[in-house]
Amino acid sequence: MLDYSYERQVEQLHGMRRDVAELVTAKKRVAQQRDRRQDQFLKLDSSARKALELGREDLTRQALERKRLVGQELVGLNQLVSDLEHQQAQMIARERETRARVERFRSRKEVTKAQYAAAKAQLAISDAVVGLSSQLREAGLRIERTMDRVEGMNARADAIQELEAAGTLAPIGTGEDDIDRQLRELTSGASIDAQISRIRLELNRGQSSSPPK
Numbered sequence: 603m604l605d606y607s608y609e610r611q612v613e614q615l616h617g618m619r620r621d622v623a624e625l626v627t628a629k630k631r632v633a634q635q636r637d638r639r640q641d642q643f644l645k646l647d648s649s650a651r652k653a654l655e656l657g658r659e660d661l662t663r664q665a666l667e668r669k670r671l672v673g674q675e676l677v678g679l680n681q682l683v684s685d686l687e688h689q690q691a692q693m694i695a696r697e698r699e700t701r702a703r704v705e706r707f708r709s710r711k712e713v714t715k716a717q718y719a720a721a722k723a724q725l726a727i728s729d730a731v732v733g734l735s736s737q738l739r740e741a742g743l744r745i746e747r748t749m750d751r752v753e754g755m756n757a758r759a760d761a762i763q764e765l766e767a768a769g770t771l772a773p774i775g776t777g778e779d780d781i782d783r784q785l786r787e788l789t790s791g792a793s794i795d796a797q798i799s800r801i802r803l804e805l806n807r808g809q810s811s812s813p814p815k
Contacts, residue, residue, distance in 0.1 A: 604711045604714060605711070607707075607711075608707060608711055611700075611704045612704060615704055618700060619697060622693045622694060625686060625693060628686065629686035629690060632682050632686060633683050636676060636679035636682075636683055639675055639676045643672045643676055646665050646668050647669055650662045
């Protein structure tokens with residue numbers, strides 16, 4: 603938009619320069635016509651003097667009459683040249699003012715375009731920072747949720763190992779009960795004394811829990 607407005611102003615400035623050139627051309631043509639009439643005026647004055655010296659008053663009158671007419675035309679041409687020079691001076695002054703105004707507009711245009719480009723780049727950077735912050739925040743949340751799941755799984759694994767160590771929970775996948783464990787101990791060559799001690803302990807527990815007769 604600014605470039606289009608600047609181009610229009612430059613076109614107007616070129617138009618003013620063409621107008622000034624045409625005016626100067628017209629003034630020169632009028633000035634040339636005035637100069638020719640000026641020469642004619644002087645020649646008629648000289649012819650009137652010569653005719654009178656020769657005693658030809660009639661020719662003198664004719665020369666003076668033509669001189670009067672040329673003089674009237676010469677006055678008009680001089681006035682026209684003066685008017686054209688005045689108009690030329692005004693047009694040149696306006697052209698200079700317009701050129702200065704166009705130059706100021708061009709400078710402001712370039713500054714405005716630079717400011718717009720800087721603002722656009724700053725906005726793009728801000729958008730990128732916002733997008734990156736959002737991505738980092740989402741990634742942090744995903745990592746936090748993953749760590750929570752890992753901690754939960756580790757806690758569950760620790761609890762299972764603790765129950766298995768205490769004998770409360772049979773190892774996963776063995777399917778053993780108390781009888782299976784006793785048979786496994788027998789077949790594994792466990793100490794006879796250890797087995798007898800365990801049986802006695804169980805018998806004593808059974809007697810202590812029986813009601814008195």
